[in-house]
């Protein structure tokens with residue numbers, strides 16, 4: 351598949367020279383995440399009309415994906431998930447234009463598939479053989495599946511108290527699982543201590559530059575599925591923040607391609623758990639970076655991320671968009687899962703339920719108006735979390 355991918359650049363940017371994607375790259379020399387850049391001026395000859403009839407996966411956007419020399423992707427059909435109109439849930443909330451972007455229908459049940467398909471593709475072409483990841487759950491399952499697909503070894507490091515289905519699904523795809531005392535940040539430390547001396551390829555969120563490229567395709571899909579318009583609001587549960595940062599990057603790219611209105615952007619809403627809300631706290635304090643959250647706890651495993659290396663990028667996207675930052679209690683997330691299931695037949699993880707409750711809060715405060723268009727991200731399915739329904 352052909353692409354306009356050219357180089358990697360610091361996300362700050364700190365002024366360091368461009369780095370070469372033909373060698374293994376992780377962070378910028380300044381310690382910040384690197385971002386893939388494309389020759390978008392040359393790509394302006396690429397018409398969005400050419401997308402009609404293409405493969406029903408995120409690789410339909412291969413021109414803006416990190417591929418070199420017509421490489422083939424490592425794919426299981428991730429992306430191009432349904433944009434489900436949600437009239438019954440909308441009516442219950444008093445909204446006339448509500449959509450659920452249903453990421454539960456990705457391989458391994460969450461949008462992590464997008465990021466890991468892109469990251470494993472690049473790692474495979476760079477000659478990596480052992481891939482390691484610290485994860486709160488879903489990212490480990492996605493890595494395990496894509497590593498199996500590519501014939502590589504996956505080493506997954508997760509918190510010891512992660513829900514059992516996340517462990518079993520890694521085993522299903524033949525991954526090696528290490529359970530670590532503590533949180534994803536502790537898993538990250540152990541993964542690095544174990545893997546660095548052995549030369550394992552680390553695919554931690556934003557510490558490698560390509561997961562964000564997979565996740566940005568959600569932004570392309572929102573525009574394409576809504577007829578090249580963008581919604582007024584995007585409600586997005588945030589852990590490490592790649593989805594948020596990725597979509598914001600996609601809007602800038604589509605604007606440079608001349609595909610969308612150069613000015614109008616959705617207001618981006620970042621949703622976290624009350625028991626782990628570092629980004630919300632930083633947003634409210636007007637800070638540029640987020641201090642680590644102490645004693646993080648929530649039933650939404652994907653949101654149990656006390657410290658994110660891309661925090662400043664999430665905060666920038668929320669502020670530049672005129673969006674909002676909302677923390678949600680666990681009980682309200684579970685109620686949200688049940689509402690999405692009961693009213694629309696969509697299987698929602700607690701993270702999706704959190705997005706719904708955040709939307710309710712914004713409607714109650716008058717920020718979201720009845721005729722605003724809203725895309726609610728259901729980032730994963732309910733099946734791996736069903737124990738949260740038993741303890742109600």
Ligand SMILES: *Cc1c(COP(=O)(O)O)cnc(C)c1O
Nearest residue numbers: 488589590591592593652729730
């Ligand atoms: C990982 C995860 C999130 C958080 O995503 P980030 O891009 O890391 O912010 C949200 N929901 C689910 C279901 C997840 O697995």
